[in-house]
Amino acid sequence: MIDAGFYGSLATSALGGEELSDAVCEQILLDPAIDLLPLLNAAYTVRKEYWGKSVQVHILNNAANGKCPEDCSYCTQGKNSSVDIEEYSMKSADEIMAEARLAYENGAFRYCMVFSGRGPSATRTEELAQLVRDIKATYPIEVCVSAGLLDDPKAAVLAEAGLDRLNHNLNTSEEHYADICTTHTYQDRLNTLKAAKRNGIETCSGLIAGMGEPASDLVEIAKTLRGLDAESIPVNFLLPFEGNDLVEPVGLTPEYCLRVLCMFRFTNPRAEIRIAAGREFHLRSMEVMSLYPANSLFLAGYLNAKGAASNRTYEMISDAGFEIVSEFGAGELVASAEQSAAEHPVEIGGKSVVKDLDDLRPAAR
Numbered sequence: 001m002i003d004a005g006f007y008g009s010l011a012t013s014a015l016g017g018e019e020l021s022d023a024v025c026e027q028i029l030l031d032p033a034i035d036l037l038p039l040l041n042a043a044y045t046v047r048k049e050y051w052g053k054s055v056q057v058h059i060l061n062n063a064a065n066g067k068c069p070e071d072c073s074y075c076t077q078g079k080n081s082s083v084d085i086e087e088y089s090m091k092s093a094d095e096i097m098a099e100a101r102l103a104y105e106n107g108a109f110r111y112c113m114v115f116s117g118r119g120p121s122a123t124r125t126e127e128l129a130q131l132v133r134d135i136k137a138t139y140p141i142e143v144c145v146s147a148g149l150l151d152d153p154k155a156a157v158l159a160e161a162g163l164d165r166l167n168h169n170l171n172t173s174e175e176h177y178a179d180i181c182t183t184h185t186y187q188d189r190l191n192t193l194k195a196a197k198r199n200g201i202e203t204c205s206g207l208i209a210g211m212g213e214p215a216s217d218l219v220e221i222a223k224t225l226r227g228l229d230a231e232s233i234p235v236n237f238l239l240p241f242e243g244n245d246l247v248e249p250v251g252l253t254p255e256y257c258l259r260v261l262c263m264f265r266f267t268n269p270r271a272e273i274r275i276a277a278g279r280e281f282h283l284r285s286m287e288v289m290s291l292y293p294a295n296s297l298f299l300a301g302y303l304n305a306k307g308a309a310s311n312r313t314y315e316m317i318s319d320a321g322f323e324i325v326s327e328f329g330a331g332e333l334v335a336s337a338e339q340s341a342a343e344h345p346v347e348i349g350g351k352s353v354v355k356d357l358d359d360l361r362p363a364a365r
């Protein structure tokens with residue numbers, strides 16, 4: 001039997017800047033005596049302090065897709081994956097700019113450009129920097145880049161261009177890292193995040209739960225990200241894709257996913273906690289509850305996986321009384337998303353669905 005004061009103490013500790021012990025973090029994930037509703041309420045107390053009822057909406061752009069020489073076992077773009085995705089090298093600057101406009105008009109607070117591959121060359125880094133300058137000069141939108149491994153000189157080029165955030169996920173703990181990837185190391189990823197920080201770029205770094213890791217690994221990642229002062233933490237839940245090395249998610253019930261989000265909120269109280277890949281697939285009928293610990297989500301799918309129709313996501317947010325951070329009103333956003341859903345219906349059932357070119361290159365429709 002858990003004392004009612006336990007839940008309040010989680011919120012009080014988080015708000016007071018106190019780090020929860022590893023044992024308490026694992027208990028949040030695993031102890032069935034901890035009831036979900038008071039746990040969510042405690043996490044919401046912390047979320048509300050820093051983020052109110054706001055929800056930041058992110059839209060991903062696969063600016064270069066597939067053909068990656070790395071072997072990340074969860075990724076449809078890796079060299080070992082046989083998932084039939086659309087592959088292309090870097091989109092033209094015009095196409096990326098047109099998609100930035102679409103993201104802005106669709107209510108995105110932040111535009112995330114993702115480039116597959118180990119990391120950018122010096123020339124590619126300059127190209128990325130120019131894109132960042134052009135987007136920021138044209139639209140009032142935050143820009144995030146995910147481009148693989150970076151060192152200090154490359155981070156400095158992007159920082160000088162005005163990049164708001166760099167995404168680079170840790171994905172799993174140091175101990176477990178070699179089980180999911182052999183072509184680069186956990187330390188490589190950590191070094192990239194530190195280079196971004198040293199150059200004054202905010203960091204976005206998260207995890208993928210459900211890859212067979214023990215709960216203690218998730219606690220370790222949460223605390224590493226706390227130590228790095230990561231501004232943004234995308235919490236992914238492994239999506240099953242036949243053809244990847246790692247196919248079957250392990251242990252991801254809707255309740256466990258919510259516990260993971262709560263644990264990240266308590267350990268990283270001020271961070272933008274994002275419900276990332278697997279939101280619809282793993283949370284299922286409990287999806288809306290994820291807005292209580294988390295304050296951010298991806299709209300319109302993930303890298304190569306379709307997500308729910310945008311109008312359904314916007315409705316979920318406003319039905320629960322949360323507020324979308326956008327220059328456009330919720331009604332306007334739902335109406336425009338409804339039109340898009342009518343033109344490009346999205347079906348996601350009990351399996352992962354690969355994005356098609358319409359999803360990946362919307363400006364070319």
Ligand code: SF4
Nearest residue numbers: 068070072075078116
């Ligand atoms: S996660 Fe990134 S580095 Fe790893 S295979 Fe996918 S695109 Fe390549």
